[in-house]
Amino acid sequence: MLRASGETIEGPGASDLFDVFLDDHGDLVMVVLDVRSSAEASSGFLNAAMSQTRAALEAHEPLHAVVSELELQLAARPGVEAGLVILRFSQAEGRVEVLNAGMPAVANALPGGGLNVHPALSNPVGRRVGEVHPYELVPLIWGGVWLSVSDGMTNGSLETDSVRELCAKLDLRARGMALASTSGDELYDTLLDLLPAARFVRDDVTCVVVGADPDARFQSGIHSH
Secondary structure: OEEEEEEEEOOOOOOEEEEEEEOOOOOEEEEEEEEEEOOOOOHHHHHHHHHHHHHHHHOOOOHHHHHHHHHHHHHOOOOEEEEEEEEEEEOOOOEEEEEEEOOOOEEEEOOOOOEEEEOOOEOOEOOOOOOOOOEEEEEOOOOOEEEEEOOOOOOOOOOHHHHHHHHHHHOHHHHHHHHHOOOHHHHHHHHHHHOOHHHHOOOOEEEEEEEEOOOOOOOEEEEEO
């Protein structure tokens, strides 16, 4: 029913992590984490941050509680903040929870040809203590495709036009479902074709695609590297 594929092209210092999984309620959850720091963050810290975030999401905690737990982890490391995208797809309720904190806009290509974008509604987690990180509730439309990227994919830009241009280059409306069904290696090659060689060496590049496939209503496929 929901298909997902994701990939990260690593830059000179690891900063991105993503995960796609089913939570305890059977909802598909996609999370992208982009840790930014004046000093290089260790891979151990990155993995711990993602592991605890995933554990909270697997337990189907409210998104504000998930963010609060991440905020506590980051508070122990002054100067560290994290861009965060969470998409939680509830098939039973026919809706998607969309949280975007300090990341490029999340795109949703609709089966009728439209494209909705969901820009960041708050700063990265950890930049301001106690900041509220709101999220949106939007309908889960079958035949639609969701795209989330780290700012390495947009050359550091958080402008919605950068994401719209990327969707056009990917031909997300026409190819989105195929991208969501592809392997991580194939998605990696697709991303390389879109990135000038000089761009991605400065930062990690992460891209995750989720498709609500109306022709596979009783299946769930996840492909990632």
